[in-house]
Amino acid sequence: MQIRAISTPRNKDEARLLHAQHQLRARVFSDRMGWDVQVSDGCERDRFDELQPTYILGISDAARMIGCARLLPALGPTMLADVFPSLLPHGRLAAHSSMIESSRFCVDTALEERGAGGSVHEATLAMFAGIIEWSIANNFTEIVTVTDLRFERILSRVGWRLRRLGEPRNIGNTVAVTGILSADADTFIKLRPPSYHSQISGPFGQAA
Template identity: 40%
Template sequence: MLHIVETHNRLSFSLLVEDMFALRARVFKDRLQWDVHVEDGKEIDVFDAADPLYILSVNDVTGRLEGSVRLLPTTGPNMLRDVFPVLLPDDLVVESPIIWESSRFCVEPDAARLGEGRIHRVTTELLCGLVEVGLRAGLSHIVSVYDARMARIFKASACPAEVIGTPTRIGRVMTYAGLFEISETLLQNIAATQPTRENAELRDDLPALRVA
C-alpha cells in the first residue's frame, strides 16, 4: 500500500515519517556507505525542510514501512541544481513547474534481499507510485540523480531514462542525471514487469493530490 505524505497531512503519518528517516540511515549510510549525515539513527538533509512530497510503501499485513522516495519541485531547492550541478552542462538548468525531482529512493534491506534475482514488489510499487503522482500532478517529467545500481534497476523495471549531461564518478560510484517522461504507457510498462494484484490496484490507493 502506498501513502502520499505532504505538509498538510504529515502529522497523520508522523511515525511512518520517522521510520522513513531511520530506513534511509540504514540504506544510505550503513548499507551503501554514502557520505550522508545521520543523527540519532536518522538520515535527514536540508531538502526535507523544503516542503517535499513523500511516497511511502507500507506492508498491508504488518503495517511496516518497506520503502520510500521523495519528490521536490525543480522550481525550488533540489539536489540536482544545488548539490550535483557538475552532472549538467554549463548552459543547462532543469527548472519547470511540470518537472519534479525524485531522490532518496530506498527499499528496506531485508525486503530487498527476499526479492534477490528479480525486481522486488516494493521497488515496482514505488516506481508506479512516482509515475502516478506525476500523472495526477500534471507533470511532463521526473528528473533524478542516481547511481549505477539504480540505473540497472530502472532498466530491469522498463523505466528508461534520458541521461542528461555527462555521467560522472562522485565518490566511489558512477552518478547520472536522468529525465523520465511521465505517461500512462510508462506506468503500464513498469507494472507489467511484476503483474501482481497490488500493482493492478495501485492507482485506487492514491489519494487526490494537493498541487500548488
C-alpha cells in the same frame, strides 16, 4: 503493499510513517551504502527535507516501511541543481513547471529476509508506479533524478528508460549519472505490479 503520499503530516500516523522513512534512509544510505549523509538519532535528514517535499512511501501489509522517495518541484531548490550541478550540461538544469525531482529513493533489501510479504523487485516496481501515479495526478510529466549506473540498469531492465542529461561522473564512492524519466499512463500501467494498491487520488480510480 500500499503506496502512500505524504507531505506535511496531518496526524500521528502520518508523522510516524515519516519518522520510519527517515530511519529507513539511515539504514540504507549510511549503514549499507556508506554514503556521507547526516544521521541523527537513527534518522537521515538533510536541508531539502525542510522544503515541504512530498514523500512516496511503500508500506507492507505488516505496516513496515519498505520503500521511500522524496519529490520536490524542479523549479525550486533541488539536490541536482544545488548539490550536483557538475552532472549537468553547463552546470544548470533546464527545469520547467511540469518537472519534479526524485531523490532519496530506496527500498529495504532486508524485505525478503524478514518475510514481510513481498519481494524487493515487487516493492521497487510499486515504488516506481507510485512516483508516476502521484506525478500524473499533480500534472508533472517529467521526473529528473540523480542515480548510479547500477540503478540505471534496473530502470532499463523494467522498461523505464533514463534519458541522460550528461555523462557519468565519480561522486564520492559512486559513479553517478543524471537524467529524466517520463511520467505517463502507459509507463504506470507497464510498471505497476499485480499487488499494487495506493491511496493516491488520481486518474486510476484509487481514492485517497
